[in-house]
Amino acid sequence: MSSQVSRTDTGVGVSFIASAVIHLAVFLLFAWWGRQFPTAPVIQETYYVDVVTLPTVAPQAGSTINNPGKTKAASLPAPTLPMAVPRPPKTVPKTGTQSIKTASPQDAAETEAAFAERMAKLEKNSEARREEAVLEKLRSKVKVASASKTGMPGAGGADAGSRYADYVRSRLEDALKVTSSYTTKNPEVAVRLTIAADGRLARIKIERSSGDAAFELAVRRAIDLASEKFTAPPNHTTFDNGFIFKPKGISSGKPR
Amino acid sequence: MAIILGAGIIVKLVLLLLLSFSVVSWAIILFKFFQVQRANSESERFMDFFWKSKRFDAIASQVDRFANSPLTVLFNEGYSELKKVVEPDSKSDGSALSTDLGGVENVSRALRRATNSEITRLEKYLTFLATTGSTSPFIGLFGTVWGIMTAFEGIGKTGSASLAVVAPGIAEALIATAIGLVAAIPAVMAYNHFQHKIRVLINEMDSFSTEFLNIVQRNIAGK
Numbered sequence: 001m002s003s004q005v006s007r008t009d010t011g012v013g014v015s016f017i018a019s020a021v022i023h024l025a026v027f028l029l030f031a032w033w034g035r036q037f038p039t040a041p042v043i044q045e046t047y048y049v050d051v052v053t054l055p056t057v058a059p060q061a062g063s064t065i066n067n068p069g070k071t072k073a074a075s076l077p078a079p080t081l082p083m084a085v086p087r088p089p090k091t092v093p094k095t096g097t098q099s100i101k102t103a104s105p106q107d108a109a110e111t112e113a114a115f116a117e118r119m120a121k122l123e124k125n126s127e128a129r130r131e132e133a134v135l136e137k138l139r140s141k142v143k144v145a146s147a148s149k150t151g152m153p154g155a156g157g158a159d160a161g162s163r164y165a166d167y168v169r170s171r172l173e174d175a176l177k178v179t180s181s182y183t184t185k186n187p188e189v190a191v192r193l194t195i196a197a198d199g200r201l202a203r204i205k206i207e208r209s210s211g212d213a214a215f216e217l218a219v220r221r222a223i224d225l226a227s228e229k230f231t232a233p234p235n236h237t238t239f240d241n242g243f244i245f246k247p248k249g250i251s252s253g254k255p256r
Numbered sequence: 257m258a259i260i261l262g263a264g265i266i267v268k269l270v271l272l273l274l275l276s277f278s279v280v281s282w283a284i285i286l287f288k289f290f291q292v293q294r295a296n297s298e299s300e301r302f303m304d305f306f307w308k309s310k311r312f313d314a315i316a317s318q319v320d321r322f323a324n325s326p327l328t329v330l331f332n333e334g335y336s337e338l339k340k341v342v343e344p345d346s347k348s349d350g351s352a353l354s355t356d357l358g359g360v361e362n363v364s365r366a367l368r369r370a371t372n373s374e375i376t377r378l379e380k381y382l383t384f385l386a387t388t389g390s391t392s393p394f395i396g397l398f399g400t401v402w403g404i405m406t407a408f409e410g411i412g413k414t415g416s417a418s419l420a421v422v423a424p425g426i427a428e429a430l431i432a433t434a435i436g437l438v439a440a441i442p443a444v445m446a447y448n449h450f451q452h453k454i455r456v457l458i459n460e461m462d463s464f465s466t467e468f469l470n471i472v473q474r475n476i477a478g479k
Binding site: 012015022 | 275278279280282283284285286287290381
């Protein structure tokens with residue numbers, strides 16, 4: 001080509017360098033991104049639900065461990081005005097004198113801290129009285145209830161924790177349903193065992209089962225355990241017999 | 257990044273090859289982008305200038321301003337050929353008269369040659385983009401297949417086929433295909449784009465050649 005023009009093309013070398021720089025920049029960006037926001041492995045947490053301490057319908061029956069303050073607040077509705085509390089008459093004059101004392105001029109020099117302390121003491125006193133009054137009310141109510149033969153069965157009117165005992169019993173029953181070996185009332189498994197002439201357990205056939213998997217498992221384990229020390233059947237014959245397993249005992253069925 | 261470092265040697269080599277393909281193809285993309293863009297804009301300006309001016313020698317003195325346009329090259333080639341055709345006549349005869357069309361034929365051939373060389377210049381390196389676009393997915397696939405093969409070999413040796421054992425090897429293998437696609441997609445797109453742009457430039461060159469020949473023939477015939 002005999003062209004005399006001088007070109008100002010961007011050289012291939014420049015393009016190469018630019019391309020390499022771009023790739024490096026992208027790589028560094030990815031590296032930086034990976035370090036900035038590392039992909040945390042997703043670990044699925046397993047939650048175990050404590051069946052025994054699940055919240056219950058009756059507020060008082062709820063577990064006292066979880067929120068003792070709440071339970072107390074629910075059972076003792078706090079009146080806003082202290083005068084609304086029915087308090088024993090003998091304490092009234094005492095409060096009166098104290099309040100008069102607070103107003104007397106000699107206490108004007110009292111430090112604020114001392115005042116606050118005294119105020120707290122007074123409040124505690126009134127709180128204690130209020131609680132006592134409410135308790136008294138509750139006791140009379142319970143007495144009436146037990147007199148008319150209503151309320152929870154087996155709950156003695158005198159003891160305040162009777163409902164809690166019932167609560168505990170019901171929780172235990174729930175838990176027992178989970179952990180108990182037998183979930184049906186009368187589990188029954190009929191098994192036919194075949195024992196070979198050499199005393200080896202040749203065959204186990206479960207002919208009938210009440211559907212209680214736990215009891216069935218127990219029966220299987222029992223058979224396994226027992227079969228370890230079977231002696232050989234007499235007369236070198238094969239032994240074949242049915243057994244009916246119950247929690248109370250095992251009855252032998254008729255041999256086939 | 258750990259996914260790359262943990263891969264086997266073959267997969268690493270494949271990744272390196274793909275990376276170099278990507279670097280080279282991007283270099284070509286950048287180079288071609290500027291080249292084609294400059295050619296387009298300068299061709300436009302040159303055509304404006306060409307139609308405005310009356311004389312070829314006036315254009316020839318200004319032609320350096322449009323050095324990156326393929327049309328400028330065509331004009332230069334055509335003009336120098338034209339001078340060679342006309343000057344011997346003027347020397348020998350003094351009348352600069354050429355009635356036969358041999359001179360025009362010469363100019364036409366010179367223009368065709370210049371067009372071909374310009375097409376070659378514009379299409380230079382573009383084949384690499386086409387190659388990258390069509391082969392790098394396969395290269396990546398090769399890396400993936402190799403990686404999965406080694407992963408299964410490892411599984412067979414350990415004898416455990418839990419997901420925790422199988423998954424990392426396959427993930428390492430799959431990155432080769434991903435990089436292959438990353439290299440191929442821009443290359444194919446750029447290849448198609450530049451093909452179109454260069455076809456437009458070739459059309460422009462063809463029409464300019466015809467115009468140039470027309471002017472030459474008109475002037476020679478008119479003289």
